[in-house]
Amino acid sequence: MHIARAVALPLSGRCVVQTGPMRIVFVCLGNICRSPAAEAIFAAQAQQAGLDVEIESAGTGSWHIGEQPHQGTRQEARSRDIAVDHLGQQFTSSDFGRFDVVVAMDSSNVSDLLDLAPDRESRDKVVRMGQFAPDVQRTGVLDVPDPYGKPQQAFSAMFDQLEPAAAGLVAAIQNGSVAGRASVGDDR
Numbered sequence: 001m002h003i004a005r006a007v008a009l010p011l012s013g014r015c016v017v018q019t020g021p022m023r024i025v026f027v028c029l030g031n032i033c034r035s036p037a038a039e040a041i042f043a044a045q046a047q048q049a050g051l052d053v054e055i056e057s058a059g060t061g062s063w064h065i066g067e068q069p070h071q072g073t074r075q076e077a078r079s080r081d082i083a084v085d086h087l088g089q090q091f092t093s094s095d096f097g098r099f100d101v102v103v104a105m106d107s108s109n110v111s112d113l114l115d116l117a118p119d120r121e122s123r124d125k126v127v128r129m130g131q132f133a134p135d136v137q138r139t140g141v142l143d144v145p146d147p148y149g150k151p152q153q154a155f156s157a158m159f160d161q162l163e164p165a166a167a168g169l170v171a172a173i174q175n176g177s178v179a180g181r182a183s184v185g186d187d188r
């Protein structure tokens with residue numbers, strides 16, 4: 001069920017009045033470790049907060065299309081009672097038209113997404129997960145490290161990092177301050 005929404009989104013100084021659910025996609029490289037975890041964590045928090053959102057995740061790479069999330073992500077989600085329901089998909093240029101906000105996990109995902117973006121409006125949709133972490137000003141940590149090929153501890157640390165960042169994203173949506181661009185040191 002979707003509740004009508006009329007929110008002014010300050011994206012790059014422009015105000016865009018939107019109705020309907022906010023469409024959010026979480027993006028990493030393989031779409032089996034970080035972005036399905038971010039999607040699942042955010043979905044649980046958004047539901048609890050009563051946000052009107054549509055959520056997906058995708059990877060910039062094609063290796064894991066149709067695959068279940070990584071065992072490490074599924075194991076960690078299970079231990080935290082977080083439902084993961086996703087099959088790998090690739091993010092393509094045309095997907096920018098399907099989403100309002102594109103949440104990258106790290107600076108290399110941001111860079112790949114900016115390369116894929118067909119226009120300025122699309123580029124302005126790209127944000128980085130770490131920017132929503134409540135302690136980002138103090139830590140300066142913007143990237144969610146890739147746990148692929150690492151021990152289970154790395155997946156646990158990833159969830160520890162994603163949970164507060166997802167809460168920050170929920171708060172940012174609630175107060176209308178979801179603002180692009182992710183900083184990657186270029187000005188495309």
Ligand code: 4NP
Binds near residue numbers: 034
């Ligand atoms: P993710 O991790 O981007 O967090 O899903 C990766 C998973 C697989 C690969 C790279 C990163 N890979 O090269 O297959």
